[in-house]
Amino acid sequence: MVIMDDKRTQSGRLSRYSCSTCRHQKKKCDRRQPQCSLCQRYDRVCVYKNTRNSSVPGTSPKSVNGAPSITTAKGQPDKNGFPAVYFTDSALFWRSVGSLPDANLPISPDLMSLVEDVATVREFTEAFFRYNYPWAPFICRRNFLERILNPLGERRCENVLLIAAxxxxxxxxxxxxxxxxxxxLKRALLEVELSGSLAFRTLQALVLVAIYELGQAIYPSAYLTVGYCARYGIALGIDRTIDSFCSSKPDGSEExxxxxxxxxLLDRYLNVGCPERALLIKEPSNTSVLPMDDKLWEMGYPPPNPPLVISxxxxxxxxxxxxxxQAAYxxxxxxxYTGPEASDHRILEHEVQIxxxxxxxxxxxxxxxxxxxxxxxxxPTTICHSARLILNQEIAWINRHKSPVETNAVMEVQETTAADMLILSHHILRTGLSGNDDISPFCHDAFYRSAIVYSQILQKSESEDAKNAIHDIKQSLRVNSHRWKAAATYLQLLDARDVTGIF
Structure with a gap:
């Protein structure tokens, strides 16, 4: 029962409140008591509705953005429509509800303004599939063109989010x-989260935002967004797609x-500078399913059976x-190995060599x-170089009191890896390329660590070749900083090491 104040007009009639039960049955309603006499007599629930003022408790006022906001009797906001049972009792959810609601959310004008120019949309989507897609091919080009970019298709909020990303x-x-x-885009993603929507295309938009934040060195947002992606993906259940091969929907499961x-990959790469930080996602097993060949996937071929696995x-x-x-794995x-979990290096020494x-x-x-x-x-080459430089740096620290033969062997591995990265630096300087598909934000750490290796050589021998190598690597990072600002951040770190002598 909801109690309203008794307000009458000058004529003595009820102004805007009346008992809806009595009105429905066309009975006279005594409005001077909290519950009218007819409802008391027949033991009915007496409900009063305000037909003019939407701010009165018990009504459904509009929210700030125009969407309806449901309130409880105590005036507290109700749930956003997402079935809480999905998280609180998954067994009950799948046996009763069975599927998540299809929440086709309204598209805000702010988000729509990012993608309303058709010619511009076509231009940057073509650029994405030409330059970014080759090193991050997790969006099916065919599905994107036919179902998301197609003007005949339904315009959905999650699709607009992906285009904006x-x-x-x-x-x-x-x-x-x-x-x-x-x-x-960040505001729009927050609004979608508050609306209670879980959609795969929204997750893909989040992944692109995480790559952008990583490449532009926007911290701590990059780290937090990757954590959000991990939780979002687990909530959707796509983490299980690498554990089993599903042939019933090859297109969807592969994507x-x-x-x-x-x-x-993002989770691993974000921790290269801080190995003591715990990884968010558990280590895949030897039987985890790998992606199929990129070209075959683009052409619509089914995945191989049996599939490729980590082993x-x-x-x-x-x-x-x-x-x-495989490089990320x-x-x-x-x-x-280099994190806090590896406490006894002597036991792991054989594993390290393998x-x-x-x-x-x-x-x-x-x-x-x-x-x-x-x-x-x-x-994948630059990720492998990062992994090997980190690993051998740890081996060098463990073997610091051992024979010079073992120490020199580790140093030789580091120098060989750094020399490979120097060749890649010369390619960037020779071509002047900073935004083509060869250059991803996952290469900066390897350039940075290679410059440190040459700085250590320079400290010991005053080698002119080492000095030139450091200069060339810095120049390649400077060229790449026009596309990815994280390259400029690594340049600052190298300058700081030069000043402090920390190598």
Missing amino acids: IKLITTEPDADATSATYCS ERRTWWTII SPPTEAMGRFCLTV LLGKVLR LDSTIAALTKVTLQEGAKRGIEVCC
Whole structure:
């Protein structure tokens, strides 16, 4: 029962309140008591409705953005329509509800302004699939063109979010990476979260935003967004797509699988500078399913049966993204070895040697794959170089009191890896490329660590070659900083090491 104040007009009639029960039965309503006499007599619920003032408790006022806001009797906001049972009792959810609600949310004018120019949308989507897609192919090009970009299709909020995220990642940033597009997209993602929507396309938009924040060195947002992606993906259940092979919907499961592997890659790469920080996503198993070949996927071929798994030996035929995933997997193993979980290095010494050999073998395959496709700065190669430099830095620390032979062997591995990155630096300087598909934001750490290796050589020998190598690597980072501001951040770190002498 909701109690209203008794307000009458000058004529003595009820102004705007009346008992809806009595009105429905066309009975005279005594409005001078909290519950009218007829309802008391027949033991009915007496309900009064305000037909003019929507701010009175018990009504449904409009929210700030125009969407209806349901309130309880105590005036507290009700749930947003998402079934809480999905998280509180999953067994009950799947046996009763069975599926998440299809919440086609209204598109805000702020979000719509990012993608309303058709010619511009076509331009930056073509740029995405030409330059960014090759090193992050987790969006199915065919599905995107036919179902999302198609003007005949339904315009849904999650699809508009994905298009806006593509625009963000393909736009070269100004002096401030937190542009109006970036801020508008972040606000829109928050509004979608508050609305109680869980959609796969929204997750893909979040992944693109995380890559943008990583590449533009927007911290701590990059770290937090990757954590959000991990939780979002687990909530949707796509984390299970790498654990089992689903042939019933090859297109969908392959795209979901690739999206989850991209989140794993982001989680691993974000921790290269801080190995003691715990990884968010558990280590995949040896039977985890790898992505299929990129070209075959684009052409609509079904995944191979049986599928490729983590324990499969790497080959050039696997495809570029599959090799990138394997590199991310090995990087995760390196981070676990160098992190706080590895307390007794003597027990793990044999495993470390095997891990180093495995990374070296994968590096060789990625270099062959890059040369075959004419790719100089190959994303899986630079991730392998980062992993090997981190691992051998740890080995050098463990062997610091051992014989010079063992120490020199580790230093030789580091110098060889740094020399490979120097070759890639020369390619960037020779071509002047900073935004093509070869250059991803996952290469900066390897450039940075290679410059540190040459700085250590310079400290010991005053080598002119080492000095030139440092200069060239810094120059390549400077060129790449026009596209990814994280490169400029690594330049600042190198300058700080030069001043402090910390190498």
